[in-house]
Amino acid sequence: MMNWEQLLSLRRAGDTNKRLRKEQNETRLGFEVDYDRIIFSSAFRSLQDKTQVIPLSKTDFVHTRLTHSLEVSVVGRSLGRLAGQRIIEKHPHLKTIHGYQMNDFGAIVAAAALAHDIGNPPFGHSGEKAIGEYFSIGNGKRFKNELTPEEYQDLVKFEGNANGFKILTEDRPGIPGGIRLSYATLGAFMKYPKESLPHKPTNHIADKKFGIFQSEKAFFEEVANELGLLPTGNTKNKSFARHPLAFLVEAADDICYTIIDFEDGINLGLIEEEYALEYLIKLVKDSINTAKYHSLQTRADRLSYLRALAINTLITEAVEIFLNNEEAILAGEFHQSLFDKSRYEAQITDIIKISIENIYQSEEVISKEIAGYQMLSHLLDTYTNALLPEKGEPESNFNKLVLKLVPNVIEYENLDLYGNLIKICSYISSLTDSNIVNSFKKFKGLRI
Incomplete structure (x- = not known):
């Protein structure tokens, strides 16, 4: 069973002394420093000219990898804070003894989410x-x-996730350990904490791809051991259960590409507006204010309103699934993405299907x-x-x-x-x- 004290490690590459949360400067916390280091990195800045959906698009409202990553980090921060609040209520010693706050969870997920596409070609x-x-x-x-x-x-x-871990951790002349993120953030970043072989050994979500090149294998093991991730491989081929917060990073990405790529398709005219809005309304039917919706005069305003409701709906849903399955996740026995267990799975599937047919293809x-x-x-x-x-x-x-x-x-x-x-x-x-x-x-x- 994994435990939160280890999973929230503030250790960085090259540290010789343990970093304690209760000794952190509250004006510049270690997990927040992670976010700053990522956003000021050249690798992150290059995402402004990388494809999200439409390659080399000159249309202002279409997302690049950079705008997508920023939006995923915002959603991830909300997911982390909401989950963190409940986790600290359930495990009060995390706060009373170790000094962790709910915002720490939000900062970790936000930083990992910000970097989630940093290695993509x-x-x-x-x-x-x-x-x-x-x-x-x-x-x-x-x-x-x-x-x-x-x-x-x-x-x-070749895997963008593994290349992302390489970018974040690789030694460079005069810069050992890359940008030296906390091990907690690196753990949350690793959606697929395994090397490339064996290829898809199980149907577990963490085995779908791989997250580590051979060149980073030794450091990967160091991070996994520090965090107390549960080994799932053998002595030769290393793989581990996911850091629990990686499920929230994945959920933030799922929410954004499901809803916002769909929105891009509508704005580009690739998906008919009235047809598309029906699918979004199905997703938010329990929270929509119909009078307010019908008072909106422009497509942009209607889309903005439905997008906000849809994202909020899915954030709430993801946090509930995460908390309801916390013990299984800590035991490495949760084998799906969070939205595979969602009551909105049918609506999400319909939206993604339309996006595939009308945008991605x-x-x-x-x-x-x-x-x-x-x-x-x-x-x-x-x-x-x-x-x-x-x-x-x-x-x-x-x-x-x-x-x-x-x-x-x-x-x-x-x-x-x-x-x-x-x-x-x-x-x-x-x-x-x-x-x-x-x-x-x-x-x-x-x-x-």
Whole structure:
């Protein structure tokens, strides 16, 4: 059984002394520092030019990864505070002995939620697939026999969640431990606290994907052990039960992409307004003020009203499910997302189905994902050919020129093959949608 005292650890990478909550400066709490460090990081700022739904959209009201992440963090803060208030009431020693407050839970979930997309490649999930297929069926397949099965799996199933953990924790020259977040926030960030193999060993929600590359495995174990996460793997392949607050981070993301992506689709004209509003009304029928709703004159106002009600409805629902299943979650025996047990599951499913059909599979999205797929594959080929040429092949002048442009973040001379490959993938993932377009044009000779 996991316990909240360990799960709320304020420890950071490199600490030699234990950080106690009751000794924290109330004007600048450790968990709030996590939020500040994330929001001022360059990796977070790059999300302003990364796809949420519509790649390279020039429409002001369509969400980017940055606006989506900010909204998820706001929802996460509410979820954490509401849950934290009830948890402290149930376990009063957390406050009386250790000094924890309900806002600590909100700060942890808000910070983890803020960072939840920080490792995602450009062009959405098609970016992950482009990187993975480069190594599984593309030119990167040539490296397979030189890698361990786990290292190769990291590449062919390249995962934004694992890359996010890498970004948050990776040593950089003069900056050991990355941006040094508290272990509690890192635990809440890890929706999939396992390495890439075995692939989907169970139907448990935490086994759906993976959250750790081989390059961060040792530090991942340190964080998991400090937090008291329950081991679920074997001595070779490490996996753990989720940090309980990771369920709230996931719920915050689910709420935002379900409701706000749907709203984007309506605003873009991809989903018919009257048809769409019916689905939102079904979700909020118990709380809607019909007189107020009918008094609203514009589509934007009607959407805003229903969105606020829907988000509030789902926040309340998620917290109740979380608290009702607290013991199972602490025991590592809760195997679903919170909304899999929601009374609104049918309404949520209907909304997501419409979004898939009308937004995610729209011609605009698919055509731009195809272009992004090609550009990412070309950049991977360009960098791997320059940094890691095939043995026996003469070095081309083009590759020599590319090496002169290799960014400092890829310290290829000091790394093994796997380290080089994962660095290249992580670097390309850090680029924005526009960066990818510009780099592609440069390497193709279309821009000087």
